Amino acid sequence: RLARAPDGAIAVTDRWGHERRYAAVLSTCQTWLLTTSIETDERLFSQKLWMALDRTRYMQSSKTFVMVDRPFWRDRDPVTNRYRMSCTLSDRLTRGTYLFDNGPDRPAVICLSYSWMSDALKVLPLPPERRVALMLRALSAIYPDVDLPARIIGDPVTISWEADPGFLGAFKGALPGHYRYNRRMYCHFMQDDLPPEQRGLFLAGDEISFTPAWAEGAVQTALNAVGGIVRHLGGAAPAANPGPAESFAALAPVELPE
Template sequence: MNSTRAAIPASDQPVTVFGPDFPFAYDDWLRHPAGLATLPPEVHGTEVGIVGAGIAGLVAAHELMKLGLKPVVYEASRMGGRLRSQPFEGGQGVVAELGGMRFPASSTAFFHYVDLLGLKTRPFPNPLTPAAGSTVIDLAGQSHYARSLDDLPPLFREVAQAWDEALSELGFGELQAALRERDTVRLKALWDRLVPLWDDRTFYDFVAQSRAFSRLSFRHREVFGQVGFGTGGWDSDFPNTMLEILRVVLTGCDENQHLIEGGVQQVPLGLWGHAPEAIAHWPQGTSLASLHGGATRPGVTAIARAPNGRLAVTDTWGTRREHAAVLVTCQSWLLTTQIEVEESLFSQALWMALDRTRYMQSSKTFVMVDRPFWKDRDPRTGRDVMSMTLTDRLTRGTYLFDHGPDRPAVICLSYAWMSDALKMLPHGPEKRVQLALAALAKIYPDVDIARHIVGDPITVSWEADPYFLGAFKGALPGHYRYNHRMHGHFMQDGLPPAERGIFIAGDDVSFTPAWVEGAVQTSLNAVWGIVHQFGGRSPAANPGPGDRYPALGPVALPD
């Protein structure tokens, strides 16, 4: 048990993304006064290639720079990766969050950097939360207006209760108590027992076969899939392995979520420009931006082993640069479709894991409106004229973002996944807005949303972006071994020399895809791995993830 929390009653200790596969306290490691690590002076100033300027790449670059190395960041598209905040023209700073937009308080390593940069947050307007104000759930042509679960018909409360009971069948309460207390021995014993039982089974299998849901109707499962509880519907995740869903709810990723005021892209951009107070080798005032002359290097087209044993990185314009180590943070599919990676750099087992990674589609459509008109009261009912909306119609999820009465507001007209996202894929922004407005008009026939729209819509389909080819990983049954191979790749002492020196990180390498905390944690794993390669080490008082991996690493399933 972590001694810093020992005096706090278990019920008062926060849920954090502490494992469960690898229960290492990244937040404690980051804030320890002894620092993350030290490097031999003779390697100070050595270049390390960082492929991708998303949150994983920039966290790693920032920490390696602080330790005295020289990160060389390559970026093919936009800095920030899938933390993409696009401003509306003339919108007084209001943005559309095209990638990550809601961040659970349990993401303590991520919020370490949010706090470092002094960014402000506020609760995300998820369904049935105070931040949303009101929620409309529209299913099978019938709408229900609510401010809390108690305002909904009994069917919805029965579904919520069944979900809680189904989780308790897995021993959820004991698992989460061990996680809250950071009792690594008990947590690993409980979790490692579940891994072989649930790796091969889908989320839907769990729901349908649970005692709690099996005594209820198909309609209850259907409502759970369409609405869910916390962040919205779950049915797009029904084919995924149950382990993935269990991690999400166990670590609190689906609750107590926040948005970053002004846009989450400020976090990676802030790390790019931040000059840390404590820094080795480099003069005070050094930042990633200053080391790069203000701009990243171009995108990468090839990575190969040079004759001298270093790693040769070739960029878009044919410039070849050699590095003693390279961290690749772009999605794994890009290593076979966008970057020519020498096959011998990874084992065939790891190539299998990278190639079998399955990405989920996702689309969003935003409009800016003149004001938060949804707060107007309907004189006939006394209700808000429009609410955060969950529906089985084309839009699926509609979110409302209020920036104050005297400022423009933003509506995410549609946030859809998988097959629902693919329905939007062939259409341009105007058509997407028209389709969304037509669907919402059936729910709010007396509300003229279009009358309030100002400026141009903003939309994204992540599967159509050649630098992403999907929004985030969705592990299928049987994928645990693949995930284990990718996550543990930073432990390289046992690898043959031909496979050392290239590292991978990102949320798709983590056990918690789609959540920024996974990107940050795997980035910090890679920082430890690179430091270890250069002969550095973490302080004895503050051991790093690689120091603890032999004891706390994920359970291995037989091949």
Template sequence: MSPTENSVTAFGPDFPFDYESWLGHPAGLGTIPEKFHGAKVAVIGAGMAGITAGYELMRMGLHPVFYDPGEIGGRLRSRPFTGQTDIVAELGGMRFPVSSRAFYHYINKLGLETRPFPNPLTEAAGSTVIEIEGNRHYAESLDDLPALYREVAEAYDAALEEGARFSDLKAAIAAKDVERIKAIWDPLVKAWDERTFYDFVVSSEAFQKLSFHHREVFGQVGFGTGGWDSDFPNSMLEILRVNLTELDDAQRFVVGGASKVPKGLWEHAPIAPVHWPHGTTLKSLNDGAPRAGAARLFRDENDALCVTDNWGTTQRYAAVISTCQSWLMTTAIETEEALFSPKVWMALDRTRYMQSSKTFVMTDRAFWRDRDADGREVMSMTLTDRLTRGTYLLDQGEGKPGVICLTYSWMTDALKMLPLPVEKRVELALGALEKIYPDVDIRSHIIGDPITVSWEADPNFLGAFKGALPGHYRYNHRMYAHFMQRGAPKAEKGIFLAGDDVSWTPGWVEGAVSTALNAVWGVMDHLGGRTDRVNPGPGDMWDQLRPVELGD
């Protein structure tokens, strides 16, 4: 993907550092003193954050050693259907906005193909059906829907202008105008940190003019990718960041599966890495696979950082990057308390994770492209208040099987699925869809075995991703700023946090990549390394760009 001039990217707004430019600069990310070449750095977690950090540390001449009890990719988990390799169910991240420039840096490096994701009311979807309270509407654009839906969309646009100077701030982000961004954004942090998304909507002048049903429809159908009522209790700051940086717009999917990105970097040999011979990869440095999961994290009697794996093997490291979800630091990994300050521990423990469930089936073909007697597609991308909530139709191309995400749900809707086996989940989803499409025999097209996930049931994750509550800005600030360790006590130095739950944009892979790059800078600085003066890193620019402080 090639960015267009003045296009919106994930540039800030909290920390407006240009990760895209830092990554793409010919001077590179920085250098490590020669005496540390080959030094081992533990990376806990082999998801996108861990793999990104490990890949860049390897390029600098360090030796990343991975710990992961699951599989490479983390929540970029692409599960092949029976008998297939590239026809997959995307159980985690499945749609990636083009504003995520740092993530696309790695997609482009690997030469992977992406295509537009079939979100509601997009050309890629073809058609969309919205069914609420039993009323069904078929649409190929917003203009095909009743006035109610346009009123809801227009009210939200007006609310953003009223409550967040939305157009001005987006223009500043597109222009990468740091001064303007901070002048508008920093006061919004103070104004909205302790208020919910729902509060933002209902207190706006635009929505106060409308009925309760308009707000209800907004929660069910939402904007961009679908209904957002599961986010109503969250801090409005999280939603503003998504809107401002267009994370919910112009989304694409990775052909063959999103896990191709971390798995591709695992096996990718960078050109002319420092210290390592040509052909070195993360895979070769790790003897083909990550170690077992980390069971203990501590300092030994010589003050060296140590990791013990699930088999009881302990190894010493020059530094550690932890990318696992924060709750695992207290539930799955025996983590020495002195490694983090009490305030950071509070932030790690207060992280709130959201539940999420998906269920997929493979079909003999993309039968939904068939047309009925009225010229309409027989089945559409579907948003509904029924159990399925969101149903996505994924056309794999001419002559190939199709994929249906029967149900994609969050929070209480996801919890309804939690105790159920996959067959029951499929049955419930089909039952709901058959009420919306009584003339379509979906069952006759299903082939192979269904695939499902409930992220909160996975002991290595305990939830899909963070959903910050009102008042959580200070916690997020502590975790995000953790890579800046020059003034930290010695006992807390050398271990770095990364992952989308550490970022300002939880649930978006760009946050995983950017915090991984922060951790890379932190490790480099910890070991006495430095960036080139013509390509300063996030830590070099911290004092100029740092997020606003709210104080305790």
């Protein structure tokens, strides 16, 4: 739970019911969690920011991995002299297949499938073994001379991010027309003009940035949030090395009319 305490601090209550109060709080969770599994005082954000957080669109995504005996894909076909297998982008169920090795003759890993959106939903209800069977069938049509099942030495590992209660999706997908929403979230770390009841809770993560799904956006918004927290607590960056808060007026994203 996140709430405004009577003394003005932000009260954070964990899943076991322990409450702690802080002058500033940084939230890096998936933003939809603030309206689902985290009971969040609606007064902590403006209605316009709540709208931006709610209309952020998260993409479904799934991956399926298997361990194999060795990186056999480095072998050459005696007839064509081509590698037995390679990174494979396909319009089949697998979509993206990626190969990871840890040196010759050592166990390796194949990401049989990395898919998004509707392709990820196709396998959402399926257990790992069934997913693997479908992926192997699809890949056998591309590599008919490669016996993939004979290479597998471990149990499969699979994930559908939209089915995970802590993720609800793999990453944000910025949509056309969402610039105003993105700007509200991205610029929220500058809280000087906010009413007192909306100050002190800061946001960071790739979904807060203009580059969702990339680590760069997560790092950038984290640095912004730290700058905002320092400012909120009465501090500032050195004049010779201004931070995001001190540089905001010059570098802020263009504000469009409502």
